[in-house]
Amino acid sequence: MAPKDLSIERRTIAVLVDNEPGVLARVIGLFSGRGYNIESLTVSEVDPARRQSRITIITSGTPQILEQIKAQLDRLVPVHGVSDLSQKGPSVERELALVKVIGKGNKRVESLRIADIFRARVVDSGLEHFIFEMTGSTDKLNVFIDLMRPLGLVDVSRTGVVAISRGPTGLLS
């Protein structure tokens, strides 16, 4: 029998689906029903003409579980294709965060200074608050948000990761 690999890996999986009612519930139900992890899940329509949406999921598990996840996703009727971006080769992963910080005086100046270093943009400001917009890898966002915590962080909203493979091939090719 082929040996079983028990190491836990993290994967980014992209799924192209028909944008029909219930499709997201099907995907999420699959993960919860079978006890798979979801670290992040994003979805949006990407082809209005064909009514197709793209779902990006970050999950983790043993190689055997990860193969199961892909096979189970692929077997859903409205799924057009499943691509394991972590395996397919290099890919670009991005996440966007909106971060609200309130405060006065030094703290306020410090938050702006750090935002500058991280190339976060100010998208809203008042005398006592800033809203920063930042795009980048999940790790970079985490670091930025951690730094903002002592400086008056009150709200964070994150999109979750979107990803796409590098190079000239598409998801279905």
Added chain:
Amino acid sequence: MPAKKMTGSQMVLKALSDQGVDVIFGYPGGAVLPIYDALHQQNALRHILVRHEQAAVHAAEGYARSTGKVGVVLVTSGPGATNAVTGLTDALMDSIPVVCLTGQVPTHLIGNDAFQEADTTGITRPCTKHNYLVKSIEDLPRVMHEAFYVARTGRPGPVVVDLPKDVLQAKGDAYFGPDQVKHSSYRPRTKPDPKAIEKAIEMIAKAKRPIIYSGGGVINSGDKASRLLTRFTRTLGAPCTSTLMGLGAYPASDPQFLGMLGMHGTYEANLAMYNCDVMINVGARFDDRVTGRLDEFSPNSTKIHIDIDPSSINKNVMVDLPIVGDVSAVLDALLKAWTKGEHSLSQRALKEWWKAIEAWRGRDCLSFRSVDSVIKPQHAIKRLYELTKDRETFISTEVGQHQMWAAQYYKFEKPRHWMTSGGLGTMGYGLPAAYGAQVAHPDALVIDIAGEASIMMNIQELSTVMQYGLPVKVFIINNQWMGMVRQWQELLHGGRYSQSYTASLPDFVKLAEAFGALGLRASKPAELDDLIMEMIDSPRPVVFDCQVDQTENCFPMIPSGAAHYEMLLGPDDKAVKPVSEEGMVLV
């Protein structure tokens, strides 16, 4: 000329007849009254009125399993749909093609907690292969045809189509037939990868101790698959075992057949699985009832797995070579490649292998001691088999010991003659499944081998068989106990028989009579044959109360979580046993 306007209900019926449906199993209610009205005005479709919606789905499963066609169910919204859920889950677990039409409140009321509203697509999402809510009559023809296509193809399964009442009453002129429906994302693979076939042939050709482990996928694939399985097995000269769901795909009387494997499988089948060097899984899914303890499951074999569903592969057991495809197509390709390459197995090795197998077979693990004073349940099923084997007989079962004894002692020679709830293990499955098969095969002998506890779960269906004159025979192995539960309590819970005795059982003969059926009772071995013959010869539905030894246990048994060689062969075996010598012989 513009097409004639049709109501949604008429479209539903038209789509059913275009899909070749001749019978539906259903139960009316407010939300589906428009369909019942349309049914009333036509003669092409037969409707069988069940007594509980769960039974409607099981009946459709019996119909589907015994014909290879899609079974069709029609139920109302709310409680009609929720009652169907057990049946749908059963069909999903056993890969049975069913289309279930559910009524729904009108679209403008959805989400308002309207009378008899339930979130049917939400509730049935995890227990169907796919489901649809039809929100407009324009979508209706496409969805109907897609539903049949999805239910029938690939790995078959149940599909729900939820039909709001206003859609059923709306008028449209856009009906079209099945041939115009193509699915854009759903395209199951049926043809195997030629490279995988080549590789498989290489692996098989090296085998010294091969085994074929066949399953329900062979039945799903159609009668041709069974013929090819038989040819393939005989060409190789290898032993063949089958799961509960695959029984009948390979003729049971053939000397190359080792009987069922798994928890209540034969000694020879399980030890051959443990000791084989090349395993060819044909349409089976390495279920835990079959594998026992995973780290001890056939530890030294190279495994080839033929399955149409990629998610079945490497789910429980890691295999060396997956072949994704339809069983018929794969076996056909394998046979062609084998013959073309003029391959053959080492006859010397094969002879040694069969010698070991014959020694295991010599243990005669299904033997039991008959006595004159009381009917042994195994004896009852053996006699039932002997007295019915020369007829066209279909067998269904409920769930429990009687189900396992039926699998062990009834020898199935042909596919599609055996209907049992394997994956979900649903008590109450057998009677509706039996009459579903009887509807499809009116002249055949159809017997539900039942337990007295299970039969109570859908006993109301006797009323259905009476209404349609379906001469189904219910053969109750009556041991007064939930036997399978009692057996586990005896072996694993220190004999503390908590709630497993069925007090206040009905008098089954009188019960049969109350429904208008024939009731028969046997309690002594001497009267058994005559009474079975009376049952068979009766043109009426029969309830046969076969009173058997109440303490009998079902053996062989691999306690769950144990390995194949840790099998208990009879009442004198102890549960935790050191590895038996036989199991180690070839390791």
